[in-house]
Amino acid sequence: MNNYSLALNVQQRPEVLERVLRVARHRGFKIANLSMQLNSNNSTSIDMLVESEREIGLLTNQINKLIDVIDCRVLFSDPSAALVKQKG
Amino acid sequence: MEQGQEGAAQMEQGQTIRGADAVIKALAAHGVTTVFGYPGGAIMPIYDALYGSPVEHLLSRHEQGAAFAAVGYARASGKTGVCFATSGPGATNLVTSLADALLDSVPVVAITGQVSTAVIGTDAFQEIDVLGMSLSCTKHSFMVSHVDELVPTLYKAFEVAASGRPGPVLVDIPKDVQIAMLEYKTPLQAISTEPEHTSEQLNDARALIEQAKQPMLYVGGGVGMASAVEQLRDFIKVTGIPSVATLKGLGSITIDTPGYLGMLGMHGSKAANLAVQECDLLIVVGARFDDRVTGRLASFAENAKVIHLDIDAAELGKLRLPEVAIAGDLRQILPALSQNMGQQFAAWQAKIEHMKQEHQWRYDRPGELIYAPAMLNRLAQKLPKNSVVACDVGQHQMWVAQHMFFNRPEDHLSSAGLGTMGFGLPAAIGAKVARPDATVVTVSGDGSFMMNVQELTTIKRKRLPVKILLIDNQKLGMVKQWQQLFFEERYSETDLSDNPDFVKMASAFEIPGRNIFKASEVEAGLDEMLNSEGPFLLHVSIDDAHNVWPLVPPGASNQDMMEEMDKQT
Numbered sequence: 001m002n003n004y005s006l007a008l009n010v011q012q013r014p015e016v017l018e019r020v021l022r023v024a025r026h027r028g029f030k031i032a033n034l035s036m037q038l039n040s041n042n043s044t045s046i047d048m049l050v051e052s053e054r055e056i057g058l059l060t061n062q063i064n065k066l067i068d069v070i071d072c073r074v075l076f077s078d079p080s081a082a083l084v085k086q087k088g
Numbered sequence: 089m090e091q092g093q094e095g096a097a098q099m100e101q102g103q104t105i106r107g108a109d110a111v112i113k114a115l116a117a118h119g120v121t122t123v124f125g126y127p128g129g130a131i132m133p134i135y136d137a138l139y140g141s142p143v144e145h146l147l148s149r150h151e152q153g154a155a156f157a158a159v160g161y162a163r164a165s166g167k168t169g170v171c172f173a174t175s176g177p178g179a180t181n182l183v184t185s186l187a188d189a190l191l192d193s194v195p196v197v198a199i200t201g202q203v204s205t206a207v208i209g210t211d212a213f214q215e216i217d218v219l220g221m222s223l224s225c226t227k228h229s230f231m232v233s234h235v236d237e238l239v240p241t242l243y244k245a246f247e248v249a250a251s252g253r254p255g256p257v258l259v260d261i262p263k264d265v266q267i268a269m270l271e272y273k274t275p276l277q278a279i280s281t282e283p284e285h286t287s288e289q290l291n292d293a294r295a296l297i298e299q300a301k302q303p304m305l306y307v308g309g310g311v312g313m314a315s316a317v318e319q320l321r322d323f324i325k326v327t328g329i330p331s332v333a334t335l336k337g338l339g340s341i342t343i344d345t346p347g348y349l350g351m352l353g354m355h356g357s358k359a360a361n362l363a364v365q366e367c368d369l370l371i372v373v374g375a376r377f378d379d380r381v382t383g384r385l386a387s388f389a390e391n392a393k394v395i396h397l398d399i400d401a402a403e404l405g406k407l408r409l410p411e412v413a414i415a416g417d418l419r420q421i422l423p424a425l426s427q428n429m430g431q432q433f434a435a436w437q438a439k440i441e442h443m444k445q446e447h448q449w450r451y452d453r454p455g456e457l458i459y460a461p462a463m464l465n466r467l468a469q470k471l472p473k474n475s476v477v478a479c480d481v482g483q484h485q486m487w488v489a490q491h492m493f494f495n496r497p498e499d500h501l502s503s504a505g506l507g508t509m510g511f512g513l514p515a516a517i518g519a520k521v522a523r524p525d526a527t528v529v530t531v532s533g534d535g536s537f538m539m540n541v542q543e544l545t546t547i548k549r550k551r552l553p554v555k556i557l558l559i560d561n562q563k564l565g566m567v568k569q570w571q572q573l574f575f576e577e578r579y580s581e582t583d584l585s586d587n588p589d590f591v592k593m594a595s596a597f598e599i600p601g602r603n604i605f606k607a608s609e610v611e612a613g614l615d616e617m618l619n620s621e622g623p624f625l626l627h628v629s630i631d632d633a634h635n636v637w638p639l640v641p642p643g644a645s646n647q648d649m650m651e652e653m654d655k656q657t
Contacts, residue, residue, distance in 0.1 A: 015220070015223070018220065019223055022223050022224060026224070058406060061401060061402035061406070062402055064401075065400070066228075067227075067228045067248055
């Protein structure tokens, strides 16, 4: 199992979190940790820790296709670091 | 945006109108002349605005039919199709067609009425969370929560539907937004950025082509969607690289093109599958390694390097890691790639031609009964150049793909990704509206035809001269074929011998028809159908022993095709 940490910047729309979560589930990624924050500039930050046997590109490519996603970065994909963050 | 329409939109700038009127005006501004739909409570203001407007409306008899007509319209014309439905059941009935448009990348804008904003979330009459429902069956969707957002949202919807990899977009409009007043202003449009190729990518791809001894082109629906048919044909002419096509790619390459082997995959031609399995370089053009194409993925073109060209970067490396991946516009990539390239594959071309000769289709069937592949091949020969064939889903769909031939991808409408029975009849209606001068034929099966049979009323209402070729084996044939081959001949629920009398049914919709049973009746039957002035139903009874061959069994590699094992009749 691989762990990946993602940082998303998305448009502030009521349904944007649902869109991201749906894509993650459907493309085979389990969400282990999640936080979101509304920003003052009409954007929203979403930080996610996801687990999957699959390559992270299969998820980030699909997330990047969402119209309301401004950008999506993979912060790390190191299994031990993911564990530390999960506990912290 | 088309000239003239833009002028009309600007002329009326600053006028205060209802939201519903703004919807019609925004459609007209996008060149929409026909919408397909079905009215209901929550969309009544929009239907009121439509009344007497220059935008024509085609009333379907089920929202799925309306949305499939919009899909057919879009696929036959390259323009964006538009459909209307009311809230609740109207919107839920759209889901199948939108999912079909999503999997086949068809630009459609669906506009649904919604209950008023004040009662959203109270389980009001005919209220369902349409935005939530739309997430998995659209490219994007909107709910317009304030009238000020209405026009910009509609413009954005058209932009999203047609740009990049096209797809369906849904706009849910609450009733209070439809009746609220607004000042119509043409919004400033953000220009969508498309991915662009680099010269380094092109050089890498060229190097692979130059090193290759046995290259193959694997051509998908993306070529037609990108309007890159001419560029692809030029590329083939310049390089001489042999080619195969997917179900959606059919028509991109004409059958007389040297080295073209037809469709590959589960029901592909033997030559197409063998050539792809043997190639040392696979050039994938607007295609996506669908499982019906690849068979067992791990052994698909196992010894080939891959160049993958597509507008959608998410398809690159999704299922097969390419040596060179280029996301971008095929109209630019293909000519850039073939620049200064010559023909260098004579030995391979000769081998391909030999395979093509060796594995030709045969139509010389003994016996009195009608052999559907032979009839469809005959139909293809008889059709005028400007024709559209819309199929349903099942055995007849694969026979159409195997035995008919098309000048352009927009001449062959087939539900490829979703495989939706009931697609054919409404798609043909949309195609006839988009291309009134074309001969439009829907080839259907006795199972599929019943799934949207209510659209015969739409044909009757507009006297649309859509030709219906109904191939009837009184079976759910494709499922029956699998039961025969893979489920020990346990024919669970695939007997349709209680079908209605189709010709009698058509006559109830004032559509003339004829039954044919014998091979000797095919010629006259097809001629009568094609030469009749209005709509016509030709009902063709075939032997239920006929199956679709060859067949790559599930889980097998494409070289391990099962060959015909039907008993001769």
